[in-house]
Amino acid sequence: MRPKHVLVDLKGQARSFFRIKSNLFWVFAFPLLLIVIFGAIFSNMGSEAVTLNVQNLDEGPGSQQMLAALNETGMVKLKFISPSTDLDQYVKDNSLAYVMVIPANYSSNLASNVTATVELRLDETVSTSGTVFNAVNGVVNAMNLYMAGGDQYIVIEVGSIVQKRFTFLDFFVPGIIGLTIMTTCVFNVQGTISRFRANGIFRKLATTPMTPFEWLLSRILWHLFISFLTLAVIMGFGMLIFGMSMSVNLVVVLMIIAGSAMFSALGMIVARFVKNEETASMAANAITFPMMFLSGTFFQLEMMPSYLQQIAKVLPLTYMSQGLRDAMVYDNLADAYFNLAVVAVIGVIFVIVAVLITRWEEE
Amino acid sequence: METVIEVRGLVKRYGDLIAVNGIDLDVKAGEVCSILGPNGAGKTTSVEIMECLRKKTSGEVRILGHDIQKGQREIKKRIGVLPQSFNAFDYLTVKENIEYFGGLFEKRIATDELIEAVQLQDKRNVWFTNLSGGLKQRVGVAIAMVNDPDLVFLDEPTTGLDPKARREVWEVIRKLKSQNKTVILTTHYMEEAEVLSDHVAIMNDGRFIAMGTPKQIVDQYGSGSTCIVKGANAAATEAVRSAGMAFESNHGDLLVRMDNKGSLAKLIGLLSSSEVTYDEVLIKGSSLEDVFLKLTGKKLVEVEQ
Numbered sequence: 001m002r003p004k005h006v007l008v009d010l011k012g013q014a015r016s017f018f019r020i021k022s023n024l025f026w027v028f029a030f031p032l033l034l035i036v037i038f039g040a041i042f043s044n045m046g047s048e049a050v051t052l053n054v055q056n057l058d059e060g061p062g063s064q065q066m067l068a069a070l071n072e073t074g075m076v077k078l079k080f081i082s083p084s085t086d087l088d089q090y091v092k093d094n095s096l097a098y099v100m101v102i103p104a105n106y107s108s109n110l111a112s113n114v115t116a117t118v119e120l121r122l123d124e125t126v127s128t129s130g131t132v133f134n135a136v137n138g139v140v141n142a143m144n145l146y147m148a149g150g151d152q153y154i155v156i157e158v159g160s161i162v163q164k165r166f167t168f169l170d171f172f173v174p175g176i177i178g179l180t181i182m183t184t185c186v187f188n189v190q191g192t193i194s195r196f197r198a199n200g201i202f203r204k205l206a207t208t209p210m211t212p213f214e215w216l217l218s219r220i221l222w223h224l225f226i227s228f229l230t231l232a233v234i235m236g237f238g239m240l241i242f243g244m245s246m247s248v249n250l251v252v253v254l255m256i257i258a259g260s261a262m263f264s265a266l267g268m269i270v271a272r273f274v275k276n277e278e279t280a281s282m283a284a285n286a287i288t289f290p291m292m293f294l295s296g297t298f299f300q301l302e303m304m305p306s307y308l309q310q311i312a313k314v315l316p317l318t319y320m321s322q323g324l325r326d327a328m329v330y331d332n333l334a335d336a337y338f339n340l341a342v343v344a345v346i347g348v349i350f351v352i353v354a355v356l357i358t359r360w361e362e363e
Numbered sequence: 364m365e366t367v368i369e370v371r372g373l374v375k376r377y378g379d380l381i382a383v384n385g386i387d388l389d390v391k392a393g394e395v396c397s398i399l400g401p402n403g404a405g406k407t408t409s410v411e412i413m414e415c416l417r418k419k420t421s422g423e424v425r426i427l428g429h430d431i432q433k434g435q436r437e438i439k440k441r442i443g444v445l446p447q448s449f450n451a452f453d454y455l456t457v458k459e460n461i462e463y464f465g466g467l468f469e470k471r472i473a474t475d476e477l478i479e480a481v482q483l484q485d486k487r488n489v490w491f492t493n494l495s496g497g498l499k500q501r502v503g504v505a506i507a508m509v510n511d512p513d514l515v516f517l518d519e520p521t522t523g524l525d526p527k528a529r530r531e532v533w534e535v536i537r538k539l540k541s542q543n544k545t546v547i548l549t550t551h552y553m554e555e556a557e558v559l560s561d562h563v564a565i566m567n568d569g570r571f572i573a574m575g576t577p578k579q580i581v582d583q584y585g586s587g588s589t590c591i592v593k594g595a596n597a598a599a600t601e602a603v604r605s606a607g608m609a610f611e612s613n614h615g616d617l618l619v620r621m622d623n624k625g626s627l628a629k630l631i632g633l634l635s636s637s638e639v640t641y642d643e644v645l646i647k648g649s650s651l652e653d654v655f656l657k658l659t660g661k662k663l664v665e666v667e668q
Contacts (some may be wrong), residue, residue: 004466005466005467007466008463008466008467009463011466012452012455012459012463015454015455015459016452016453016454016455019454019490020454199449199450199451200446200447200450201449201450201451201452203411203444203446203447203449204444204445204446204449204464204506205467206415206416207414207415207416207442207444208439208464208467208468209436209467209468209469210467
């Protein structure tokens, strides 16, 4: 092996890579765009109060007490509908997902020890309906307990499973790093091989002293560099724009190395077996798309049906994303090392296969 | 003179298909040798075996004194190749592309010298993707020359180019010849082979069907000269027929074969008759195209279609 040949190819890649605008988009702009979009959608989920429309037909102190208690939960922000308004029409005109009605006899019933009722209308298809129900239910239970003069024998103390307080982005960003490394490596390597084959560049290289191994090594090293650049750009963006704090340790570095090699080799294998440029691109899509959605990049694996979770277990991106998350967010080094080992073993197998099957010479 | 290429009984099979069927070839140092034939004739397969790009099925091939299987490392150092349909790196400039390939060899020619040789001084900093077809081929030839090779393979370097661009590439090939490089040129343009080559091998269905200098091939396989009497009237046709001369009629022209030295004088005598009228008389020698037609029964253009 001659390092000079590897350096020549690395220099050539460095020069041409940044001149292709689509490379810059997919490697840098696309993951940042995903972070901004998903960050905006999910980052405040659960922490912002839900607006609850209330039509209070009662003029007594009982309803005021209840509304004050609801306000104190911080889970709902109350918006009042005039008692004279036709509620059904109002709900229809404003497309409301939930509305609470306190009937006119609410306070008088409470005072007379007769069961008082509040009406809660919900659209269960809206995800925040649960928040509204929990808020109202919690207040009603507490008031019942208070009026019954009961003691609280059991109380809940809420704590976080993770050591620090994490946002959705802290979960999301390691997944995006893994996803970007996968797509960059697989598509760039597969695309390069298909293009070089069609353009006669491989036939030309085969007549030079450069060996296929030197070329493959150069391509893997280049994508390793791009992967670290991706890591730096995504983390820098997260820290500057969203104030995230993430740690980069040895496991993260090793995971990036193993993951880049694994996905670069996967791109080589795809390009070897599917020689037509367009078909190879389709094959790469067919391999990466399921991984993109089933490997826990956008949401927790536990949210998926069990059969999909079984499929996720055989996808390499699952281990890379989870390993990065364990190492960067949860400080769970034991699991991070396990995930790293899985990625490293798959990576070594893929690289060996790629080296064995990659040919420049025609058959 | 040193023999640069020695091929004996070369065969290449793909399953039942025989792409190259037992060819022999000798090329001396400093020669431009053209392998001529239609698509599918086997010329690219033959050349790619000589370039160490394909494995032969059987036969012997020695390049620059080295066996093609055992001496690939030495051969690769001393050959330059422009593969068929070659495109360099799209987003590297002319200069960067030449530097890239030059960096892979121990012995190399200075980039500026090569750029000058293919007359691309004003395009040196232009991305390859932005060059015209002819300029791209000139870059390809410069890249084939980066290691100052003793033997240069140019596989269909002018296919798809317009006549002007084709002639520009011819100039570069002539320059290689003037530098005493041995050049193997594959082409399906008869004129190109005729103009550029010292030695021509015509290939069809995996075999060489004629070999030698263009003149030798034409002399051996050609049909002699043809006298074309343009705009000949019926009396001219009758006079030629009555004289027993071999001829063909083609859209009012008479194509009369000149079988021997006396044929021309005889024809001029016939055309001197007061009843005979014609527009002009041309004499055309046999060409490689005629030879191909004679040997295969097909015109090269028809074969291409």
